Amino acid sequence: MEIRLFNTLTLTKDGFVPVEGSKVRLYVCGPTVYDFIHIGNARVFVLFDAFRRFLEEVGFQVIFVQNFTDIDDKIIRRAQELGVSPKEVAERYIEEYWRDAEALGIKRATVHPRATEHIPEMIALIAKLEEKGFTYSVEGDILFDVSRFPEYGKLSKKKLDELQEGARVEVRYEKRNPADFVLWKGAKPGEPFWESPWGKGRPGWHIECSAMAMKYLGETLDIHAGGIDLVFPHHENEIAQSEAATGKPFVRYFLHNGYVTINAEKMSKSLGNIITVRELLKQYNPKAIRLALFGTHYRNPINIDVELLEASSQFLERMKNFLRNFAFIRKKVAENPSRKVESESDVLGEVVRFQQLFLEALADDFNTPQALGVFGEFMRFGNRYLLPSRGKWSEEVLAAMDAFLGIVERVLGIIPWAELGAEDREVQALVEEREKARKEKNFALADALRERIRALGYVVEDTPLGARFFRHEGREG
RNA sequence: GGCGGCAUAGCCAAGCGGCUAAGGCAGAGGAUUGCAAAUCCUUCAUUCCCCGGUUCGAGUCCGGGUGCCGCCUCCA
Known part of the structure; x- marks a missing residue:
């Protein structure tokens, strides 16, 4: 069976052939663990987990890597709000992630690497870029110089000069090019830091995915997936830094899923309409949530209501x-x-x-x-x-x-096999009694028995092959 | 300003040039049933935002228009 995938790099649906036989190297950008995951995150994880399972079903061996971003500005901010360490924030929300993922029926990836456990790999990658002349430093930060990477923009189809015009970034300092991005951030007082050849600091956001993806999957991935909003700048930057370092194509197929809106509005903190998975699970069967997600093609936007x-x-x-x-x-x-x-x-x-x-x-x-x-x-x-x-x-x-x-x-x-409910001896006896009553045309007794069965949480159905019963779970399952 | 996407029945949603435009939800009628539940059957877009064009043939390709959305800045 030929598998065809819409590749963001080519903007066409291409036949999928992995680099190496039936082995598929898949990377999906995981959550930044500073809060509960919301339905937008869940769409990515449910979708690509299922995609991975599909590949396995049809005979591929999938090495699936999904990271945890466990150090970044949002985590640090959250830690300050809560008065705990960034590490504690990350640990807590990684645990919460596992709970939600499990509840939603998302299987674990082959590897779930954490950014903070791969600092040496990131430093090595940055050092390599520095060596090759792709970096420069400003005020303690190490930046990637996009002008040195001619193919910059090939994923998002953006041109550097156009970016310049559109850019209205809060400039902390003068970059050579507005699209230049931070590889290593110099530490500010009170922030967590690691030692590096450039002094105390922490990695920029983009570098972790490149470093971890290449560590576990090699220099060329078969598939890299994530939300469409990651196309620029995140994935564009991953390509730049990875390919600049290795000289090899970083990713062969980029897959991006569409946005999730809530009641036709973009999810945002200011609108206060973010729906967490935790909340949704209180009201709906996880399988119903999965069905809702699968009901729209992954590339199209989906409205949850x-x-x-x-x-x-x-x-x-x-x-x-x-x-x-x-x-x-x-x-x-x-x-x-x-x-x-x-x-x-x-x-x-x-x-x-x-x-x-x-x-x-x-x-x-x-x-x-x-x-x-x-x-x-x-x-x-x-x-x-x-x-x-x-x-x-x-x-x-x-x-x-x-x-x-x-x-x-x-x-x-x-x-929903599991939701079907186990049979119950007590109910079985009542059902048999009712069967007998029905044979004797004692419908009053039969109906009374049905009520008793119903009170125990079961519904009886009569069929030509005899009665059957099942646990009644109500509308929401 | 630049780039990209979308517009199909009451609602959701497939469709990637060629039989009668999938499927789901909701609705209507019928069958079945002691009643019920479930299920089955039938029905539910002469038409795919509008206008042109290409073609033997277009929802599907091309041009134009209208409307909605996203990205260009942290964001899945």
Whole structure:
């Protein structure tokens, strides 16, 4: 299967071929740990985690690196506000990140390097740049001289002279070029610092990603991903400093996801509309949140609002019902050999086709909305096949459906098996009692029993194959 | 000022020149059911912001217009 990815470097959808066989070197810019992550951060992490899982599903070995920026201005500011050390702030919010990530079903990367644990690597990289003449120093800071890197702007399609005109940066000091950026910041009183050939100081923001990416993934990455707002200057600067140092292409495919808005407004502190993952999880099932995120193509902007979350929650409910149908029939077939049919190649073919279409959609620039569309059709098809009135089923088909569900779960993590709820002996007895009452046409008793079952948190459904029941979880799951 | 993106049904959202414009949510009607729940079926854009053009053929390409958004400054 050919995988095609929209590459920000070329602005076209290119066929994806890793540098080395089936090995994929993937880097995603992780969070700056000064606060809880918000839904905008979550979009990046959920999306590219799923993308990584997709690559693995189709046979790639992915080395996935996602960093923690654990030293920077925002962390220092936060530490001052809280009256603790920057390190404490970082440690705390790394812990909070793990909690949110786990709750959202985001798997851990192969490596989660921290900036503060890679200062020597950054210093070495800066030294190399200095050696090659790409740096200059002003007032204790070491700056990268973009004019020495002719390809500067190739990612963001910006030209240096245009940048000059648009730039309205608070100038702390005179840079040679407004686009020049800090590699090493001289320490100010009260700030954390590390020793370096240029004196006490700390790394600039951009250098950490280059240093850590190259340490774990080598000098040329297959894929580098992040939010579209990182295109300039962050990723542009990463390219400049990395390629200036190595003389090799830093990244082959740059992937960028679109913005998240809340109720059609940009998230910002001043609007006070930042939604943290922590908050969202109080109201919505994590799988519903994932579904909402996957419902829009990653490159397009997505607007988060109640309508979207409600629609996703509804879709999740439908998935649960499908799983109930599936599990119920599977159980009935396993219990009773007379319900088996040998093979149904036409039905099997359909299931296989859905699976192929699903994977092909994802192979085409990770088109999750399309894939979800295929899955919706699969559920309708499946429910039709699983109608109790059918009477007989093929175990082969049921196994194929299960296999497909496995793929969807491994890649997108949206199959709510766990939410289905365990069976309960007490309820089982009540359900059987009610069955008996129904056979005797004692509907008053049957309805009373249903109420008792409901009081225990379960809903009973009558089917031609007998009653079944499940834990009732309410609208939000 | 420079650069980039988007405009598809009530809402969300695929569509990458060629069968009847995916899918979801919401809505309507029906089947099924002792009742219910779930499910299934049918229905829901003669049309893809507007105007030109290219083409045998365009939502899809080109030009122009209108509207919205983002970046150029910390930001996922």
